[in-house]
């Protein structure tokens with residue numbers, strides 16, 4: 151049954167009618183309509199590349215739609231840029247944080263206002279913000295520097311910022327992907343409470359069915375740029391939503407583990423030390439071994455040295471102590487050693503860390519092998535036709551959604567950039583694979599695909615180091631699991647023998 155609207159509503163209704171957006175010859179959004187009832191939470195679902203971001207970017211004024219209209223409270227509005235969206239009461243919260251880490255919450259909020267006085271009366275601003283917060287369900291320390299807040303509080307501060315800027319229609323783009331399940335539930339619960347009170351209308355992009363079922367009233371599903379279905383969440387199950395999302399396409403079956411890990415230590419990390427960006431010790435003596443045909447999962451709360459560990463292994467950060475060995479030989483993590491030992495990497499935020507955004511899909515896919523046959527002839531002559539052919543093959547095999555090998559990789563949706571990098575890294579012989587949060591922000595079909603690929607690589611004999619903030623993913627994929635806290639490994643177990651209370655305690659640093 152559809153939840154009736156709250157009795158007293160101050161939040162507006164939002165409607166997009168027949169929105170169409172083309173990029174060149176490609177139609178990313180094909181006459182899509184969506185209706186947000188005032189005071190409701192509306193989920194927007196779709197596979198990677200379905201058009202969800204394009205739809206909200208059209209509504210928020212980042213893109214100008216080729217056709218269609220946006221209505222606030224049944225009146226057509228023209229939103230030419232994000233500032234205009236703000237004046238119509240629309241606010242957007244992103245997956246990644248946008249507040250300035252060194253400034254306090256109060257400073258961030260005041261500076262975000264459209265007009266900031268030349269001389270700021272901080273005492274008055276502080277009192278006004280405290281009074282404003284007293285009317286909100288969100289509790290945050292407004293005098294804390296943003297950098298000192300836990301991820302859940304940072305996301306709450308991002309939401310409070312939009313409310314403070316008078317947003318009454320909140321659009322959230324995967325707001326919980328950086329939060330623990332408890333933090334996610336608390337944040338979504340608070341937003342839902344405000345919607346239930348009629349104070350907020352919410353559109354939330356998420357890949358998590360559990361969140362849709364628990365927190366949303368209505369749902370709209372996109373598939374390949376078209377509307378696949380819309381209606382009350384109560385009329386759906388996770389299965390029916392999954393079917394709407396993917397249509398007839400098949401989902402990869404979970405790959406079975408084939409054979410036990412061997413005795414050959416493929417990757418050995420001993421006493422590894424490294425500093426973080428600000429020169430503080432991040433790795434304080436990491437000892438770790440990964441065998442051939444083994445997945446070792448590294449669990450931990452983000453910020454405990456995982457990023458630095460991956461960077462050192464990928465040659466993007468210099469160690470200050472300890473040693474790395476691959477195949478028993480010292481490994482310098484430079485281009486020659488990476489190539490000689492067949493070490494491959496799936497880093498976090500692949501568009502930033504593993505791609506050149508302005509270059510094409512084909513060029514990005516060729517990074518590993520542009521100077522080898524068949525792509526290079528006579529030692530240096532690049533065969534562009536061969537490069538395009540190789541890319542077409544990878545695009546088909548790894549189901550990368552792109553207009554073609556010539557498209558700049560930055561124009562692909564987040565999930566499809568991930569698939570393209572995966573295709574490049576896994577389609578060759580891989581002796582050691584370092585994967586960092588490899589399914590972050592991906593839809594369930596892509597998650598199944600990528601997990602299957604990682605297990606298949608392991609079955610072929612690859613040693614896999616899987617660093618992830620998602621404990622469920624680690625428990626599902628790992629042969630062995632270690633917990634990292636404050637730059638050292640503090641616990642080791644197998645998934646079968648894992649005690650979640652002990653793991654939780656180790657993650658929290660107790």
Ligand SMILES: Nc1ncnc2c1ncn2[C@@H]1O[C@H](COP(=O)(O)OP(=O)(O)OP(=O)(O)O)[C@@H](O)[C@H]1O
Pocket residue numbers: 173176178196197198199200201202203204205551552553561562563564565566591593
């Ligand atoms: N600026 C652009 N130029 C060309 N094509 C684009 C551009 N932005 C998006 N696209 C294409 O439009 C399609 C929809 O992308 P969009 O980012 O809206 O998907 P999405 O549903 O948000 O996916 P994800 O869950 O991976 O973020 C994709 O095929 C993408 O390649």
